[in-house]
Amino acid sequence: MDPYKDYYMDPGFLPQKVTMARLREILGEHSVHYTGSEKKAELVELFNKHILPLVPSLRKKEEELKSYRTRTEAELAKSAERKPKKTRKSSVASSETPQTTPRSSRSSKRTSKGKVKDIVNESEPLSEELTDVDSKTITVRSIVPDITPSKTNDKGRLYPEIPIPKRVKEDHTTNRREAVAYAFRNPNYMPTRQINRQPSPELIKSQTKPRGLKTALLIFFVIFIIGAYARFKMEIGFCDGSSNTTDDESTESENSLFKISCAPCPPKANCSEGKITSCDEGFVFTSSSIHWLKPFTSRCILDFDRVQKIEKYTKMLTKISAEETGKVICGYEDRENLLFQNLQQLLRQKKLPFQDTDENFEKLTQIALKDFLRSDDGLEIVDEREGHNKLRTYVIAKKPSIPLFCRIKLFGIAWIKENLMFAIGTILICAALVGIVYKVREKIWENEQVNKAADIVLNAMRQERNMISAQWQESVMPHIKNDFKRIELWKRVEKCIQGNPMVRTRRFEYKGRNTYTWEWLGETHAIY
Structure with a gap:
């Protein structure tokens, strides 16, 4: 009988006294279908219906297995005692004797050593009672027990002691290897010869092969490449002048790749003495973090901070222009407030996300007027010349921001202008109706x-x-x-x-x- 609690093969087992989890486990072992939502009474009913009739036959099979296991353990112990023990001298002598036996006999011996002996078949035939046991229920793990050590003095060891040759150092690593080999062996027989775990001669030869020449050649090749690269970078620089090179220089550089005297100056850059000295307006100088490994990584890129400022100024000027245009339409202010200089002052009075100097602010707003405001479809730029050299620029929004009260007033005035006669007739009719109502009252x-x-x-x-x-x-x-x-x-x-x-x-x-x-x-x- 199994020693764990609530074993259903126990004669005193009662399904009503065990937990529902144990009942589900028993039903699962015998592949009895249940949904999982049953109550305990239903699980007990399933146990009594499907498993309780099988208990006598299962108990009989378990007893037969137990007797068969006991008999097998006894046979294994007897065979281990009858086996002759080889000493170290006999093994050495057998290894020194020349092999004079014919090839067929040697091969037969070799095959007989590698063949697995069936201990169970050499023992007495099984009783007729075990022939009726279902072969599916008897597996190798259930039949073959844990083999006990053959010697009486190996107390406390998990595996039998195996003689180790002196050439192998006896340490914990060797013992662990022997333990693993014993644990994963075929449980039907014991190995009769030692396994040579020393490395093969081919492996030793490959490990001791000299590699100094290849390593030296590789190091020399890497040094040569680095030196040639450094010389190429130091000798060649950027051509003097701006990025607009002449046709002769570009043609010459294309015709001879290995006779290059200088590299073309990058776009939007000004070069002198092989280096970039300055960039065009709106561009900034940049270089790679590993520029000493990569030639010609220095270049001029767009100044994104400057572009963001100009875009911000453009949006704010557009908003201010819409507000001022609405005030002018409503009659609150004069048309002079739409001058670009006045809009600049209103923009300067606002709290800007970035503070610029007056010179930089003037420059950025002029760029915004030139490149963005003039091309905006929602604005109308009117240039009026006053005198000979003075130019007045008005920024008028096509969609002004007008207050609600002003919108109502403008709408009423426009409607009255378009419908004057209708408005007069409506006023007279309303006055007559009011007079009639007053008289009646x-x-x-x-x-x-x-x-x-x-x-x-x-x-x-x-x-x-x-x-x-x-x-x-x-x-x-x-x-x-x-x-x-x-x-x-x-x-x-x-x-x-x-x-x-x-x-x-x-x-x-x-x-x-x-x-x-x-x-x-x-x-x-x-x-x-």
Whole structure:
């Protein structure tokens, strides 16, 4: 029985008491399909269905294997004891004796030594009980056990002691080699002869072969190449003058490669005495970090810092021009603000990412005007000559930056100019509509005031039969400040009361003016 825990071949094994991981491991050993999402009860059911019926047969096979392993170990131990032990003297004597045996016998001996002996076949035949065991379950690893040392005095060693010749130094390296050779040998037999691990004569001969001549030739060749290269670089330099060489010099340099007196001056460079003395404007001198190995690596390249500054100035001048053009269109500023000199001053007042001197700033902005602003489709450059030599340059943006209020004002003015008659008609119609609405509202308000005053007077007449019109004129409409409007409304109130059939009207002179007296013909009582 295996000693590890929860062995399912154990008679006292219960699947309900083991973990789910152990149940899955047992099912996997016997290739029983399960999804992995089963619960423990389902795993126990699979174990009882597929594995539990096989336990008796598996237990029987395991017992047969154990008995066969014990018998094999005993046979191996007996064969090791019966094997004769060779001493060092006998091995040396056998090596000194001449080989007088025929070739066929020697070859037969050699082949008999190399042949693997089957210890199991030389022993007694197996019992009939082992013939029924499945051959697939009995492998070489399960049948052949770990071979124990043949000597009793090799305690604590992992491999049997093998005699080593004196010519081989006995150290830990040799012991390790013997251990590796023993561990990876064929487990069915023990090697009967030593392996010669000394290097072959061919290898020793190849290692001791002199190489001094080849090394000396190689070093001489490298020194010659370096010297020729250094002489070539020191003798030849750049031709004097600028990069625009004449046709005669270029033709001469092309015709004779090995008769070159000087190399052409690089583009955008000025050369003197075989070296570059200066570069054209906008270019800087540069050379390789290994220029002493590479000839003619010095050259003039574009000054990228200068180009970045010019591009930055160009963008800022374009933005300032758009803002100033919008202010001029709106009427906030004069056209003189669009002069290039004024734009330069506005640019100088801004916080720039890099600070230049006045001279450098003037030079870079002039380059921006000449090379970038004049070729920009979004700008219009106007040159006006004032006097004989003075030139005034205006930078006008075709797409100005106009504020929102100014845009609305300009749009309204332009629309009115284009649609003047329509605008006048619209204004008149709007004025007429406003007047009509005002008059209608005024009429409605007057009717409300007249009706309200008439109701007050009639209610008062129900309490007092006789009333004088002039007495109620000031008290009924005190909130109307306009005297003419109040008199006009009171006349309408009088007409309304006189039209009532329950009121009798008479003329009466009150305080020197003609007025009316009203007499109520109905019942006199308060309606409130």
